[in-house]
Amino acid sequence: MTYLQAYIKETMRIHPALGQILPRIVPTGGVHLCGKFIPEGTEVGCNAWTVHRDRAIFGDDVDDWRPERWLDSDEHRVKEMDRYMFIFGGGSRTCMGRHIAMLELSKLVPELFSTYEIQLIDPSRYTDHCKWLVVQTGLDVKLWLRDQRQWLSEV
Incomplete structure (x- = not known):
């Protein structure tokens, strides 16, 4: 389960579902952000696709899909x-369903891959299109049932 959780985190880091910024309005009095003053009423936001590609946070190999980054790093770095x-937003507007989504991923992914052989038919057909969500097509x-008896005897 430890590697599965790293696998899920890394997949969501590389390909977050939301493609647009999650806007916020600067409160009364403005705010100092990263050494700059931003006046009240200004709409600000960030995008998970850019936050998740920050080399200072995720390392120089930030563009590589590498689940081991979550396992090889020390506890402070993982935190x-x-x-x-930013896959489920942040702060007061964090997705309320995030725990259910993680539960579903943690159950569905191993169940799917332990039950079925899965083969992508034509990798060249893959595209994604950014709207609010990043839609993949x-x-x-092809799916076929694994021979469960063979799989269990190999364990």
């Missing part, structure tokens, strides 16, 4: 990376 994961697959 820092977790702090900047061209992920047609």
